[in-house]
Amino acid sequence: MMTANPAVRFESVNFSREEMHILRHVTGIFPKGRITTVVGPSGAGKTTLFKLCNGLESPDDGEIYIHDTSIHSYNPVELRRSVGIALQKATMVSGTVEKNLALPLQLQGKTLSHERAGELLDVAGLDASFLKRDVKDLSGGQQQKLSIARTLVNQPDILLLDEITSSLDSVSRQDIENLITSINRDYGTTIAWITHNLQQALTIGDYTWVMMDGEVMETGESSLLKEPQNERVKQFVEGEID
Amino acid sequence: MSYLTLSISLLFVIIPLVLSKTLNLGLEKDTTIAAIRSIVQLLAVGYVLQFVFDSENMVYILLMVVLMIAAATHNAQKKGVAIKGIIWKLIVTFTFVEVLTQGILLGLGITPPTAQYIIPISGMVVGNSMVLAILFLNRFTSEIETHQDKTELILSLGGTPKQAIHSQLIASIQASTIPTIESQKTIGLVQLPGMMSGQIIAGADPVQAVLFQLLVLFLLLTTAVLTSIMLGYLSYPTLFNQRMQLLK
Known part of the structure; x- marks a missing residue:
């Protein structure tokens, strides 16, 4: 079992909406500087878990600690800048790639230099010539890369990725996997990544969570996916539970 | 106009009733209710107005205005049920708009302080x-729903609630005020305003009627823009909680 310094720590977190329990007694960590993958069938509460970390939602009870400080102690704006999130649907604001990249700084009343915008696109694996393109003209993979680059503008030390490769072709998926591993390696950014692709979880992730019906079934080194202890996790890994 | 001529004018109600019956449009019941309600309501208002005009008592005038605001609030709040405290927001908006416009008109001596005006x-x-308010609330609630992902995107990047809702707010203000602004562009060309037509029919000098109509048009321009902006800025904070989360 990995002993790691947690970037994010959950302690008995519960969350419900309209009397439906979405998360139940969630306890676990996202180790600092590592890539944690979160896997599980649809409706397991994975996206909600990430929204709690970014402060878009608050738990009904239980505690979440970001770098050992209770999430409630953070100013919501500061929290969201240091815990970046990229969702499955890479929502864009209408206009150019540059406008989208500049958005996080624009929200702070600052401007993004042309050079910095070019550098960010380069990190995301896009050419600087994309800056003036309309986001409508980008493919799904390019929009996803732009979404990640935009999240990086705030220089978050924790990056949450929600199924960002699920609708992409294998080439784009590989590009994004390489991008995320290089961000983790080069900047020491803690990554938490929701994926349906167990092979991706095994190859990219250092650490993994398996969630079902709002509960954490197993957590540990990614290799646990090869030999799960829990019977339901076994069924999930073998594809018997979607 | 006498009650006899009013009775004859009921022909204009009978025509749609006959057409509806003949063509099976099913509009007879609603048409009849609408005609009866307009007769009863307008006659009642006419007698009340006559009483208020004769009395020239400021308390009655104020009471009439309060009734108007109450009725307008009751009608408009149905479109804003998703917004917490919408009733108070509407009352504050309508009252502010009324006080401001009457303050300018009466304060600058544009109109005399009588019930007739x-x-x-x-x-x-x-x-x-x-x-x-109805147009604004209709558009605003649909904008919030349609662009929920955009609102969450801006919040997730560290934007404030005001930044997160800004484009939806502006789009709703624009959409609700455009009809007023656009209709003023073609006024007199496409249609003669009801109030001006009424004054001319009643025997007023057409130029005087136009001058007064212009005053009303400018007044309505202020009313339109002010209502949407005030309601928008009073409403958007209630969509978020103290942790700057969008309430669902």
């Missing part, structure tokens, strides 16, 4: 404000 103008101001 205050009540009809208040009716136009509050009525227009109500229509604008």
